[in-house]
Amino acid sequence: MAVERRTSDDVLLSTALENFYNAAEEMGLKDDLIEILSRSERRICVSIPVEMDDGTVKVFDGYRVVHSSALGPGKGGIRFHPQVTLDETEALAFMMTWKCSLAGIPYGGGKGGVCCEPLELSLKEKERITRTFAARIEPFVGAWTDVPAPDINTGAREMVWFMDTISKIRGQLEPAIFTGKPVSLWGSKGRTAATGLGVATCALEFLRVIGRDPKETTAAVQGFGTVGSYTAKFLHEAGVKIVAICDITGTYYCKDGIDVEKAMAHAHSHPKRLLEGYSQAGLEKSKPNDILYLDVDVLLPCAMEGVLNKANADKVRAKYIVEGANGPLTPEADEILKSKGIPIVPDFLANSGGVIGSYFEWCQNLAGFFWTEEEYNARLVPIMKSNFQRVWEYSKEHNVEMRRAAFMVAIKRVADAVEMRGVFL
Known part of the structure; x- marks a missing residue:
């Protein structure tokens, strides 16, 4: 019996699901694998109470989603934007799964966000939001579970606040939890x-x-x-x-x-x-x-x-x-x-260069050994070229558009991993 398709009112999530279902059905993926991969493993919603500069308290909504950990820890950015929603966050996590798979790196897909207007926030207000959000998601992130990174309206500064907050909660330095940090604090040249x-x-x-x-x-x-x-x-x-x-x-x-x-x-x-x-x-x-x-x-x-x-x-x-x-x-x-x-x-x-670069930073953090920018780029460019060539050749061999070819290549790697690991009983 055919799998009943998930639907969503969110345009981005609807798009992500439609692309997945169409590619999965065209490549003949098993119904049970379609059912598993059409749903996220973990969707977290948190409230973030923050004292504003004028002394009032505002509560912001924050989200962190891991779509799949079949290939490795969740990986994906955290954005600060007034249009952030749970469905949007899940859609972006969904797409990160395929991006990481296609890139050939040992990550699953994750994404996070806080619904706020950064242009209306002072630096201190943004820091309070970041640190409180970090404390709320602390039980669910880690170097081998979920590794966030910067996204829209966040950058190296916010990653330091995230890392520092969780390191203080855990009583030890945790540099490999977040990527996109400044070079002076466990970041990676070239990122x-x-x-x-x-x-x-x-x-x-x-x-x-x-x-x-x-x-x-x-x-x-x-x-x-x-x-x-x-x-x-x-x-x-x-x-x-x-x-x-x-x-x-x-x-x-x-x-x-x-x-x-x-x-x-x-x-x-x-x-x-x-x-x-x-x-x-x-x-x-x-x-x-x-x-x-x-x-x-x-x-x-x-x-x-x-x-x-x-x-x-x-x-x-x-x-x-x-x-x-x-x-x-x-x-x-x-x-x-x-x-x-x-x-x-x-x-x-x-755009997978960013997550490949994050993987490089994570590797350096785990090893405590850092590369030059030339070494970083010398590793990145050949991977991007190889990934492009693989998708281009697949699209020509199977006579499909590049998007469909990329989905098929990415889905197969994740599906194979799920099938090998089995369903936990």
Whole structure:
């Protein structure tokens, strides 16, 4: 009897489930494995009471989900954002399972988040939220159980607060629980740029297999946080002309190419890490979403999920899409873009450089031995190239889109592990 499909009102979770079910059924996965892998192992909801600077107390909602530990500890970031929900967190954990599997690293999928507006918080308020959230999830995280990392609106500073809080609770240093820490406190050289380097590497590998010269290619990068900025940087260094970048303050377009280094320096010096006020000769500014519809060779959405959907996908004029964000396309957008003949390099292949980099940091923390940035990148780039090639070849061999091919490769590895380990009685 066919497995009854889970459903969700959350767009991202619905997308993740639909992609999984379609790939699993196409590859003939057993019903019991489909049933197991369609559900998360652990979903945690916590309340986070925090004293604000004005003396009032606010209670924030926090979540941590582990979808699968079949291959190893849960792995995935913690985001601070006003739209964080349990369903969104589960969807992101779900996708992390396939990302880690596809990357060939010994992790399962996890994700976490706190529903808050970071732009309205003082530094001390953000620290209180972080440390209280850390204390609430402390029983469920560990170097061999669940290893969180930075995500939207969190970074090295927050990872130090997380690590320090749990280390004090346990009475011993616990550096391997959290990755994405600063180099000065058990972090890893190369980690900051890892996701962007991975996205750029996949984009360049795609251009290589289709026989296109990077120096004759234009690109637009949506989102200019850590992922988007470093993606633009490495593509620019490879000769790709970055004609547009954007963040919440707008789209910044220049037909002669954006000065990526100058834009990164500007954003880094801005108090809120934004492009607001950036200028260069020939620059035109427009609405943030305008970047999605530019006539470029490669569009790289590196910001939020669901930015391309049934309402706007038909407006896309790019020839190719490389997904830097998690779930930037809905299934409806996928179908529209497929009908337009636009190839897509999927998110959990393209942006897996971050989690591979986290794995490197975790290994160094466990060993207490650290690598140079050159050693780090020398390990990362070949893995990204190999993973891309494996998915590309699978897609051609089985005549499926790259997203479906990536899902099939990733699902098989996790399903094999579940089957070998069996059901605990």
